[in-house]
Amino acid sequence: MTEVLLRVENLHVSVGDTPIIQGISLEINRGEIHAIMGRNGAGKSTLANVIMGHPAYEVTSGTIHYKGKNIEEMEVFERARAGMFLSFQYPAAIPGVQVGTFLRKSVASVRGEAPSPRAFRQELNEAMKQLDMDKSFLSRYVNDGFSGGEKKRLEILQMLLLQPDLALLDETDSGLDIDALRIVAEGINAVAKETGCLIITHYQRLLDLVKPDVVHVLIDGKIVQSGGPELALKLEKEGYDWVEALV
Amino acid sequence: MTQEAQDAVGDYKYGFHDPEAATIRFDKGLSEQVVRDISELKGEPAWMTDIRVKAYHHFMEREMPTWGNCDSLAGIDFDNVTYFLRSSDKTEKDWDDVPDDIKRTFDRLGIPEAEQKWLGGVTAQYESEAVYHSIREDLEEQGVLFLDMDSGLKEHPEIVKKYFGTVVPHTDNKFSALNTAVWSGGSFIYVPKGIHVEMPVQAYFRINAKNMGQFERTLIIADEGSSIHYVEGCTAPTYSTDSLHSAVVELIAMEGAKIRYSTVQNWSANVYNLVTKRGVAYKNATVEWVDGNIGSKLTMKYPAVLLKGEGAHAEVISVAYAGEGQHQDAGAKVHHLAPNTTSNILSKSISKNGGRSSYRGMLQVTPKASGCRSKVVCDALMLDEDSRSDTYPTMEIGNSTADLEHEASVSKVSGDQLFYLMSRGHTEEEAMGLIVNGFFEPFTRELPMEYAVELNRLLELEMEGSIG
Secondary structure, three states, rough: OEEEEEEEEEEEEEEEEEEEEEEEEEEEEEEEEEEEEOOOOOHHHHHHHHHHHHOEEEEEEEEEOOOOOEOOOHHHHHHHHOEEEEEEOOOOOOEEEEEHHHHHHHHHHHHHOOOHHHHHHHHHHHHHOOOOOHHHHHEEEOOOOOOOHHHHHHHHHHHHHHHOOOEEOOOOOOOOOHHHHHHHHHHHHHHHOOOEEEEEEEEEEHHHHHOOOEEEEOOOOOOEEOHHHHHHHHHHOOOHHHHHOOO | OOEEEEHOOOOOOOOOOOOOOOOOOOOOOOOHHHHHHHHOOOOHHHHHHHHHHHHHHHHHHHHOOOOOOOOOOOOOOOHEEOEEEEEOOEOOOOHOOOOOOHHHHHHOOOOOHHHHHOOOOEEEEEOEEEEEEEEOHHHOOOOOOEEEEHHHHHOOHHHHHOOOOOOOOOOOOOHHHHHHHHHHOOEEEEEEOOOOOOOOOEEEEEEEOOOOEOEEEEEEEEOOOOOOOOEEEEEEOOOOOOOEOEEEEEEEOOOOOOOEEEEEEEEEOOOEEEEEEEEOOOOOOEEEEEEEEEEOOOEEEEEEEEOOOOOEEEEEEEEEEEEOOEEEEEEHHHHHHOOEEEEEEEEEEEEEEOOOEEEEEEEEEOOOOOOOEEEEEEEEOOOOOOOEEEEEEEEEEOOOOOEEEEEEEEEEOOOOHHHHHHHOOOOHHHHHHHHHHHHHHHHHHHOOHHHHHHHHHHHHHHHHHOOO
């Protein structure tokens, strides 16, 4: 049975007076992976951020439904607690807050109760092993002085622990070398069956490892073309000029 | 608590007060007679009475400071302060013997529990004097003296006479003069040569009565090659009128000794907290101040270290949190008086809801102090537009071989940080709490764990209801 997790209808979004997203409609079912591709400035990150509820973006018209509910009035933390997750393109550093503490508190917030220390430790060990992360990570400060790759791994680690229903992955592949990319892709694949995924990317290379069900091409804040995985391959080979010609 | 007072302090957790049960209470106001009466009541030797009277006259003649927050200082009404209040006739060694109402207070503050778990000794001071005191037997057997200051003077007058007022003379400033005139309570510690006191010893200072002045006097002497960690906590109830806390702390670290003095002051928002803390470090000795200032109406406190012997080291780590109507004027002073001395100063402050925090620092290197190194870092975090942060660093460098670093930063909580944390299920207040705890972490990690946990909890409470 299909469960519609996310339904975006004719969404328009502005930052200040500048319209960024100009009429996007999209539907993601549980277990589906959607990829959004497009050039810089097309509005890809804005879409992910506005779904998560970033206060800098204003929905000027259209709606976002999550699990059948209009989420316009939901606070960012309420969206997170309802099972939405955003893997950030540029995660913020929180100096002085240890990764271990941060993970434990986040898991407690999202789940509504603190896991037992022992169960949590075990869960954490497994997830870190899966992502080939060293335990020393836990005593470092959140994203403080992290390399690009380390930040992305921490994002995926959080995704594994928070077990979201809807995962928004914003340029998760950027800044990763081939080995890290494979590990991160395995992480995504591990949750993808139970989750709805929206993957935002420039490149085909992540999509070689995480098979999308649907690929959307975003130009100037609009989806101009949707298709299967072959669309991503075509973009990789031929660039965006031919899609732009369609607009 | 009056509504006015409630509004002034918000959710100050220690704002409760208990009925006053004074066995002796002096009339408000200060005179030479009051000073003599305190001394006589305590049965002090004549030399101490003389010091007190001298200090009293100096206090009367000395002008108020002309720097810092003069407007706020002008609000102190010295005639409306109770200078001495005795709540219990003696200092008990058994917790069960402490009068019930006082015991209840300290129970609520978690003191006896802490002692059982992780302390080498405890003094609990209520108003002017210690009501409870204990020290682990093994420390006592090693010759470690840990007493409240009044008992210290009674039992070891020769040591007190030798060191009292040598680090902070009564002429140092108006408030050190006041303290010297009317001091009561505080801690007296002597650690013999080569003894390392592994577990921290703690004193807890509680003001309960209205318009009370608390003037504890602490003297810690670590003899050659010894070490000790002293922890101090303070709270007061919330009244709509002001109380005055004016302590003097003197530390003496002999050759190769190490003293760490950790404070978490969590006064209610009606307390003037005007404290002089200074330590002397002789050859290869270390003095460390770990100083946390939460609450109070006005704090003026600049823990200082005189590096008198070659190779001595000073460490001052301080945090200040200024909420609504509060001014934290804090900092550090380090005087490099001998060659190859080193110092680290780290100061972190947070201002919120129109609160003001100031860093006031002094770094001195005298001409004969060659080869010194010092690093000063001041970071200020502002949580909103109404708050204020200033930095007043002073440097007097008389020797060109000194290696000095100074960094200062003022930052605001970024929207990106808040959004990131909120996307992980944290409310805005919780997110703010995490950021604030993280900002203070370099300080918190220096505290005994129990204090660190308590401080983090306190800061999280401060963040509650703070976001509109």
